[in-house]
Amino acid sequence: MSEHCAYVGIGTNAGDRNANLSRALDELRNLGTIAAISSTYRTAPWGHLDQPEFLNLVASLRTESSPHDLLDALLAIERRLGRTAGERWGPRIVDLDLLLYDDLTIADERLRVPHEHLAERAFVLVPLAELDDRFAAMRDALPDSELAGVVRVEREGGTMMAPEFSLAISERVRALADFLSSGDAVRVRIVRENDEIEVARRQPYADRARRANDRTVADSTRLRFETIKADLVGIFHLSRPAPSEGETFEADRELGYIEALGIRTPVHSMGAGRLVRIAAADESPVEYGQTLFSIARG
Amino acid sequence: MIANRGEIALRINRACQELGVLTVAIFSEADRDSLHVRQADEAFCVGPGPAGRSYLNIPNIISTALITRCDAIHPGYGFLAENARFAEICSDHGLTFIGPEPRVIALMGDKATAKNVVREAGVPTTPGTSILSSVEEAYEAAESIGYPILLKATAGGGGRGMRVVEDPSELQRAYAGATAESEASFKDGRLYLEKLIRAPRHIEVQVLGDDFGNIVHLGERDCSIQKPAHQKLIEETPAPNLAPAVRASLHEMALRACRHVGYTNAGTLEFLAAGGDVYFMEMNTRIQVEHPVTEMVYNIDLVKEQIRIASGEALGYAQSDLAARGNAIECRINAEDPRNNFAPAAGTVSKLVFPGGPGIRVDTHLYAGATIPPYYDSMIAKVVAYGDTREIAIARMERALRETVIEGVQTTIELCLEVLAAPAFRDGRYNVEFLSNELALR
Numbered sequence: 001m002s003e004h005c006a007y008v009g010i011g012t013n014a015g016d017r018n019a020n021l022s023r024a025l026d027e028l029r030n031l032g033t034i035a036a037i038s039s040t041y042r043t044a045p046w047g048h049l050d051q052p053e054f055l056n057l058v059a060s061l062r063t064e065s066s067p068h069d070l071l072d073a074l075l076a077i078e079r080r081l082g083r084t085a086g087e088r089w090g091p092r093i094v095d096l097d098l099l100l101y102d103d104l105t106i107a108d109e110r111l112r113v114p115h116e117h118l119a120e121r122a123f124v125l126v127p128l129a130e131l132d133d134r135f136a137a138m139r140d141a142l143p144d145s146e147l148a149g150v151v152r153v154e155r156e157g158g159t160m161m162a163p164e165f166s167l168a169i170s171e172r173v174r175a176l177a178d179f180l181s182s183g184d185a186v187r188v189r190i191v192r193e194n195d196e197i198e199v200a201r202r203q204p205y206a207d208r209a210r211r212a213n214d215r216t217v218a219d220s221t222r223l224r225f226e227t228i229k230a231d232l233v234g235i236f237h238l239s240r241p242a243p244s245e246g247e248t249f250e251a252d253r254e255l256g257y258i259e260a261l262g263i264r265t266p267v268h269s270m271g272a273g274r275l276v277r278i279a280a281a282d283e284s285p286v287e288y289g290q291t292l293f294s295i296a297r298g
Numbered sequence: 299m300i301a302n303r304g305e306i307a308l309r310i311n312r313a314c315q316e317l318g319v320l321t322v323a324i325f326s327e328a329d330r331d332s333l334h335v336r337q338a339d340e341a342f343c344v345g346p347g348p349a350g351r352s353y354l355n356i357p358n359i360i361s362t363a364l365i366t367r368c369d370a371i372h373p374g375y376g377f378l379a380e381n382a383r384f385a386e387i388c389s390d391h392g393l394t395f396i397g398p399e400p401r402v403i404a405l406m407g408d409k410a411t412a413k414n415v416v417r418e419a420g421v422p423t424t425p426g427t428s429i430l431s432s433v434e435e436a437y438e439a440a441e442s443i444g445y446p447i448l449l450k451a452t453a454g455g456g457g458r459g460m461r462v463v464e465d466p467s468e469l470q471r472a473y474a475g476a477t478a479e480s481e482a483s484f485k486d487g488r489l490y491l492e493k494l495i496r497a498p499r500h501i502e503v504q505v506l507g508d509d510f511g512n513i514v515h516l517g518e519r520d521c522s523i524q525k526p527a528h529q530k531l532i533e534e535t536p537a538p539n540l541a542p543a544v545r546a547s548l549h550e551m552a553l554r555a556c557r558h559v560g561y562t563n564a565g566t567l568e569f570l571a572a573g574g575d576v577y578f579m580e581m582n583t584r585i586q587v588e589h590p591v592t593e594m595v596y597n598i599d600l601v602k603e604q605i606r607i608a609s610g611e612a613l614g615y616a617q618s619d620l621a622a623r624g625n626a627i628e629c630r631i632n633a634e635d636p637r638n639n640f641a642p643a644a645g646t647v648s649k650l651v652f653p654g655g656p657g658i659r660v661d662t663h664l665y666a667g668a669t670i671p672p673y674y675d676s677m678i679a680k681v682v683a684y685g686d687t688r689e690i691a692i693a694r695m696e697r698a699l700r701e702t703v704i705e706g707v708q709t710t711i712e713l714c715l716e717v718l719a720a721p722a723f724r725d726g727r728y729n730v731e732f733l734s735n736e737l738a739l740r
Contacts (some may be wrong), residue, residue: 030328073672080642288343
């Protein structure tokens with residue numbers, strides 16, 4: 001399975017809005033790894049002035065879900081979080097919009113990606129551009145009157161970090177995690193003037209239990225590490241001649257195959273790289289999602 | 299192998315352990331921390347959270363069974379339990395499907411076909427049609443049967459693809475709506491129609507058959523306490539205030555229908571009863587959610603019986619050897635909000651206390667700290683109460699539900715307590731409209 005990058009817009013204008021955002025982000029963590037979260041923005045509501053202001057933010061999510069599965073999962077979160085107790089089908093208090101999914105363009109009856117109003121809405125573009133430079137020009141093209149309606153806020157309690165800070169940290173943590181996964185070290189600490197980061201390897205059991213949250217894909221660093229996982233259940237075999245850890249390949253190479261129901265499904269390196277680790281034993285059963293190889297790219 | 303999740307996966311695992319049978323659990327990525335994964339001897343992840351890619355992923359499930367050298371697959375209920383194609387694929391791979399033969403599943407799983415089959419055996423069914431080819435055909439049939447009628451999806455279940463039509467002016471719209479809904483839910487838009495039986499009771503008969511032609515019934519269950527979409531909430535056995543002649547005829551009809559199709563393993567025939575009339579509605583060719591009430595009064599482990607039968611053993615007892623004792627009631631605890639149209643309430647269970655004491659059985663996969671994923675059925679526990687009399691069983695159930703604490707998600711516990719306290723329930727005089735009527739009064 002490969003990971004995909006999705007941008008999700010979150011908005012709320014009812015109830016405890018800060019709590020709504022936190023709960024929505026907590027729920028998003030069940031769908032993948034949150035790579036970055038924008039600042040929170042206050043936006044005046046359209047039309048009805050008696051409504052409270054909206055709070056909006058954008059999160060980038062690394063996920064294995066397909067666009068439609070992700071849409072279903074976002075709708076499920078809306079349903080769970082978005083109802084007011086006691087009222088039959090009460091108002092949605094949290095809106096989650098799938099804004100972007102990799103570089104895909106999707107337009108079917110259920111889903112439009114990129115989101116159809118992406119280019120018009122300041123409350124989407126402003127936080128999005130904060131996470132992804134590609135949208136800065138689009139944001140700057142918005143009329144000033146639109147931009148003025150979107151005001152960055154610090155979240156109550158001050159728990160949310162400034163975006164530059166949080167981005168920088170998440171990038172550095174990922175780079176450290178990659179470094180750890182490629183060598184023998186189990187703990188690395190970097191101390192700087194204003195911050196300190198320590199990254200440790202998880203124990204094997206915890207690693208297995210939390211695998212879903214422990215993705216080590218990082219495309220923002222120069223040297224990237226990718227894991228290649230089983231996407232079906234079967235008996236795993238290394239290809240012959242067998243690949244070895246440390247081996248470098250210039251082009252795509254078949255590393256192994258999974259035999260299931262009499263059919264061999266090859267497992268490829270998905271391009272050039274260095275084989276860092278063979279994670280599954282030759283001729284052993286593998287389950288769905290089990291890591292087979294770690295590969296360094298770039 | 300246990301090809302299911304949740305409480306029924308635990309239930310099957312328990313039966314296997316008592317029989318000394320090793321188990322393999324399957325799970326989705328959303329169920330990695332689920333109890334059935336921990337309790338089985340082995341566990342394999344077969345796909346991501348959405349059931350279509352995990353618990354319904356036939357290639358990965360079969361592959362898991364083969365590489366773990368399973369002999370048999372128990373499908374539980376839901377998911378692949380009534381999928382004749384899956385049962386066939388199992389047998390193609392030398393795996394025993396714990397249930398009836400694929401031929402019988404196909405025959406009885408299609409509601410319209412099933413009715414034709416039981417009619418051949420002389421079992422009455424609601425006046426109705428076979429599959430309709432057009433709305434014009436529906437108009438004609440409805441005229442001859444008489445309104446009100448019920449439009450139903452042949453592949454349907456859980457109330458989806460179903461419409462009540464009171465008079466001809468509503469038919470066109472209902473036909474289009476039911477077709478679209480059924481197409482979307484089951485990828486099969488075919489409909490049939492039947493006479494609407496007003497305010498019937500839902501009474502079903504449990505059967506067990508072996509490969510040697512022996513077949514017995516294990517009494518009936520009254521499942522008339524249903525949420526708006528025909529989803530059962532409370533079940534009990536025996537059915538209260540059922541005329542002895544009607545009861546005997548139900549049991550006899552169930553056996554007659556089963557003999558006619560050569561039914562093996564566990565199954566349930568659902569009937570509608572109104573006045574003195576009973577009509578066969580459909581058959582479930584699997585173990586059912588509410589099987590524990592039958593187990594309580596017959597002192598029989600139905601899941602063990604399923605496994606014994608599938609391994610080629612004979613029943614070893616005749617109808618005359620079976621006698622029910624006492625009364626049993628089951629309340630389904632769902633993670634949903636009854637005051638909000640039963641909206642599913644996924645989340646994390648922060649605090650959990652289950653009841654105990656004499657006559658109480660709890661089947662659940664819940665534990666404190668467990669997360670309820672959004673992808674699956676919202677049932678999180680079944681509380682079953684036994685009593686020598688119906689009054690004792692009700693009193694025990696009320697006591698047990700009051701002992702129960704589930705924090706972190708909304709549940710149907712309060713609603714069940716309200717039903718138990720209602721005079722109509724106390725008197726055992728209720729029908730399938732009871733709960734909808736009660737809810738409408740609020």
